[in-house]
Amino acid sequence: MAERNQQCAACHPDVAAEWQGSPHQRSDRGEAYRRAYSREPLAMCRGCHAPEADPRREPPEPLSLLGVGCVTCHLSGDTVLAAPRSQELTREIAPHPIRRVPAFAGAGACAGCHEFPFPDGALRADHALMQSTVSEHAASEHRHVPCASCHMPARGEGRRHHGFSREDRTAALRDAIVVASRRLPQGSVEVRLELRGVGHALPTGDLFRRIEISAEAFSDEYVRVAEDARYLTRHFHPAGKSGAPRRQRHDDRLGADGQTVRVVRLPLGQAAAPLPIAWRVAYQRLAHPAGDDDDHAVVESEVTIAQGILPAHEGEPP
Template sequence: MFCKPVKLLPKLLPVFFSAVGLLSSGCVIYPELVEKGMYAPKSERCGDCHKDIYNEWKNSPHARSFTNAEFKEETNTYQFTFCLGCHVPETIFTDKKIEPRSENLAEGVHCNSCHLNDCKLSGPTPAHGPHPIHEKNQFFRTSEMCGKCHIGTFLAWQKSDTIEEKKTCQDCHMPSIKRKLIQDDPWQKIYPKREGKQHLFSSQTLFDTHNTLLTMSFIKVIQCNGRIEGILELENTGTPHGIPTGDYGYREVVLTIELQDEAGRVEDLKKESFFVEMKTALQYREKRCIPFYFHYDGDSYAIKATIHRISFHKDTDILLAEVKYTS
């Protein structure tokens, strides 16, 4: 059972010691990875080594922050330039206004936007690499980092009650995972697995895995004289900012209450939308009662309530919560 590892050992040792030697000598093999302007690297160059993180990022909202149809339309095809700093940032590590970069705009918020700091790449864990790199930076573990662009949401998070060990933005929107930071040879040979974060930046995963962030319950349902009426109670139990949240753009959350007959067919429904701009977002720890009534003469029925985050063109949505009442 030990034959195979022993045979592989002579092949792996030279690779291992070669990589260790390069790093210990302070050799920088890829200085171009911290370039700016016309020589700035694309994120796929980072993906040569950080394969898993790159694949997560390229399907994330950050990667589409510049190219998505909603942003293009609401900025009049990028004419509102004050938005560009956060949608195509050169780097968030600045005490001044975040400036947009001039290259690789289609990549939106890309790797160097968040990891390039003073001509070196940095992250929340200690590391050695074949490119200029800082020591670990605890700023990456704080909500203040996300608040560099998501200002309104960060301020709401700050105001939410100070429960012990309150979750950060990263705790909710970047699920934890244990893996190697690098998946490319020879570098992966010298890196152990460690606790890290997935680069998804998605609310979909968040609500799929946490069923206590937003709760709904029917607290009163009565059928009388061909009429069904009741109250649906909503509570933002675990999201330490408003639902929906954000500073600009289209953010709509839609509550739908459906009356279904005994065969599951929808007989009637009620919809209600929540918007930040109209001050109807459901704030942290807020409870809200939504009355409803339907005309119905049947004996058996069900009432289903769902809450969805709706996209600008109504072509995608995220299910945030659902509940069903059966007579």
């Protein structure tokens, strides 16, 4: 399949250049995946992260480098799947059969990989999903907007970007979450977060992500007097004895259950009342596996979405 993929790339060089280096091409090479996989090296992981290789063993180098390739998304036997077009010109000039299927223009092109149960799914009475982006999309106000409309921006006549880019990730996250903050009496802070233009919960996908909302009060000598934090994520019960699967306690991610607004209160206490309070909202990726204790999870990387300082004597609620 690696050779077959090179043929696609040779005839579609502009698409290939975008795909090269994308999270799909690097699905078996990414740092975060490699770290997680070294702890949990299951055939199931290989089936998705190196989908062209035999999942029973470590993927050979060329198929590891292929990752999620042109052939993975587009090929059904010898036929190339494509999105429907109003004008059919390409079928005549393409040197390969093309089948235009409506599902390929919708979540169907992504569903096989972006939603799946836990590896121990059979043991779970609640049939919990490890990733549920496709169901979240179906329940979102943007359910009629195909994944590709947001993740594969149009590039002129019939072309869509294949980079599934992360370059402007920070800007994209800042656009996606609108944040407002205010002081409440007795040293409390209220932070309001609203999800905008995202067709699923945020974070979605991989479990080891969360949004942190934190606040600290400092004295005049910059000594921290009080602090507090909350996490929007899928919260799980602590791991049971005898390896029983962990069950989800609750899900307060932005957009989960159609709730696109979350209002979080951080009571720093009376000691903070006369002091300025610094607050921050961050999108964090955690080390695998995350601890059961939210406050002591190891943060691998983070993006600050918004931050500010609320002075003591202003902004008192009306």
